[in-house]
Amino acid sequence: MSGDDSGRLARVFLTRVIEPGDETAGRWVRELGVVEVARRLKGAGGPLPGVSGRRWEGLRARARGADPERDLGTARAAGVRFLAPGDGEWPRQLDDLGDARPLGLWVRGQASLRMWALRSVAVVGARACTEYGAHMAAVLAAGLAERGWVVVSGGAYGIDGAAHRGVLGAGGATVAVLACGVDRPYPPGHAGLIGRIAEQGLVVGELPPGDHPTPSRFVQRNRVIAALTRGTVVVEAAHRSGSLVTARAAQRLGRHTMGVPGPATSARSAGVHELLRGDAVLVTDAAEVVELVGDMGELAPERRGPVLPADLLAPGARRVLAALPGRGTAGPALIARDAQTTQDDAVARLYELRALGYVERHGDGWKLTRQAMISVRRARGPS
Template identity: 60%
Template sequence: MTRLLGDPQPPDTAPAVTGREEERLARVLLNRVSEPGDAMVGRWLAGLPAAALVRAIRDGTVPDHPGLDATRLAGYQARLPGLDPAGDLKRVQDAGGRFIIPGDTEWPSQLDDLGDGRPIGLWAAGTGSLRLLALRSVSVVGSRACTAYGAHVAGELSAQLAERGWVVVSGAAYGIDAAAHRGALAVGGMTIAVLACGVDVAYPKGNATLIRRIGVQGLLVSELPPGEHPNRFRFVLRNRVIAALTRGTVVVEAAVRSGALSTARRARDLNRHTMGVAGPVTSAFSAGVHALIRSGAATLVTDADEITELIGAIGEDLAPQRTGPVLPRDLLEPAVARVLEAVPATAEGAPIERLARQAGLPPDEVLQKLYELGSLGFVERHGAHWRAVRRR
C-alpha cells in the first residue's frame, strides 16, 4: 500500500519532499477524497495546510464544524487507503499535463471568487498558461440538443471572438459547446475545454477527436483526477469553474431547464457579465435564454463586437454604432430639410408664401432653398407652385 501523506516515513527509505511538493501531493490526495466544490474541505484548507488536513482526516481530528458528522468523516476516511498521489501526478505528467494549485504562477486568481467552493487544484493538459489565457477569455455555452441555428451562431461568435484575440471557453459537450470549440479552432484561435471528467478521459466519446485536438491546439482543464468519469452532479459543479474562470458567459441556446443556465446564474452571482443570444420565439430551445434576458439577468448580444464591448477594456473595445443606410435627404442642411418637409407631394403643390409659413423662414430664403432642392431632384416648379417629386 502506498504511504499516505502524514504517515511516519521510515528512515532512509524515501527522498525528502519540499513543502511545496508536499502541499501539491496532499492536494492531489484530497482531490481523490472529496468531490469538486466540497465547501467543508474548502473551509478547512483556508486555515490548514493540505498535508495537515490529510493527517487530521486520517486521525479523525479535523476541526469541528456543524456540517461535519461521523458519517461524512467516515466517507473521507474510507477513500484514503490505497491512494497514490505521486502516481496520479506521474500519470498526467507523462501525458504532458500538470496539476495546478493555488500559489502556482499558473493559478487563475479569479477562481478564488468561489470562496469555500474554490477548486482544490486543477488538472491541465495542453499548451499555454491557464492564468494568462483566462485573463482574456469568455465562455460560450448552451444546450446539448441544439438546433442548426444555435450551432451556427455559436460557431460564428466563437470564430469572431478568437479572431479578436479572445480565448473561447466551453465544456466540450455535444451541441453548443462543441460548436463553440470548433468555431475557435477553425480560425486558428485558442480554446479551453473545462471537463467533468479526468483530462485523460475523452467524454463524450463522440467528441473524442475534438477533445484530442483541443489538447494539442488549446487546453483541457478539470478538477477531477485522472481516470475519473462524469456524472450528473459533476457537470453542474463543473459549470461554476467555467463561470469563474472567464470574463463573461454567453448563452447561445438553452431550454427552460437547460444545465447551461446554471453557468449563467453562477456567472451573474460572481459579478461576471452574463449575455444571451435571442432565438426564434417559437423555439423551446431558446426559451431559457429569453427568460434570462427578459428578467434582466442577461444582456442581449448579437455578435462578437457587442460581447467584447461588455467584457473588454473600457473605452477600447467599443461596438460600432449601428445605423441604417444613409439616404440622400439625410445629408441636407437643417434649413434645406425644413423647406423640403414643407413641400407637399400633391399635384397642385403650394406657393412660396405658404411654404415660408410652414418652414418658418423668409420667402426669399425659401425660394433659394427650393432651387437647391430642385437641382437635387427633390422638388419641381409648376408655375407659381412647388411640389415634391416622388423618388423611386
C-alpha cells in the same frame, strides 16, 4: 520531501477524495491546511470537524483507494500537468470562489492558463440547440477570437461544441473545462474536437485522470467556467438549462452576464430571455461583447442603416424635402408650413433641391422627381 512537494501531493490526493465545489472541505483546507486534512483522511488523527459518521466512512473509503503518485504519473504520460493555488500559472480569479475554489486543476495543452484567462469570455448554451443557435455561437466565438479574446466553454454537444469549432476555425484560442478527467474526453463523440482543443488551446478539469462525469460534477464545473472568465454569454437555453447555472454563478461573482436573444416563441431561448429580463445584457455579436467585458475604448460600432443620398443634405433642406407630398404638387406656402420655416427659406431650399435633382417646378407648385420619391420612401421606412 519538501513542504511544497507534500502540499502538492496532498492536493492531488484530495482531488481523488473530495468532490468539486465542496465548501465544507474547502473550509477544512483553509482552517487546518491541506496537509493536515489529507493526513486525517488517511487515518492519522480523528474525524474532521462537522462531518457525520456516514460521510466520514465514505471519505475514508475513497482515501484508501487514492494514490497521488500514480495519478501524477498517469497525468505525465498523457501530457497533463497539475496546477495548485499559488503556482505561477494559477488563475487568481478562481480565488473569488472562496471555500468552493478548486483544490487544484489538471491541464492539457501548452499555453499558460493564467495568461489566457486574463482576457477570456465564456460562451455556453443548450446541448440540444437549433441551427440558429449553433450558427450564432460559432460566429460569436470566431469574432471574439479575431479580436484577441480566449473563448471558454464546456466541450459539450450543441452550443459548446459550436463555440469551440468557431474559434478553431478562426485560428484562435479556446479552453474546454471538463467535468471529468482531462485524459478521458467526454462526451465520447467529441474526443476528436477535445483533442484538437488540447493541441491548439487548453483542456482543464478538477478531476484526476480517468475520473468520470456525473450530473453534480457538470453543475460544479460551471462555477469554474464563470469564475475563470470576465463574462459569460448564453446562446440558447431552456428554463432548466445547465448553462443558466453558469450565468447565475457569473452574476454572483460580479462578472458580466450576457444573452443572445432568440425567437420569442422558442422554448430553447426561454431561459436566455428570462436572464435578459433581469440583469443580463443583450448582445448580438462579438463587438458588443467586447464593449462590455473589454478595456475602456473597446466600443462596438454605432448601429445604423445605410446612408442614403438625402441623409447628406443640410437639415433645413431635408425638412423641406420631407414636406413635399409623395404624389402631386404643393405650393411654397404649404411646404413652408409643413417644414416649419418661412416661405422665403422654403423657396431657397427648393431651388437647392432642384439643382440636386430632387424636385421639379410645375407652374406655381413643386413636386418630387422619381429619384427623390425613391429616396424619401427609403428614408421614411415602411408605413
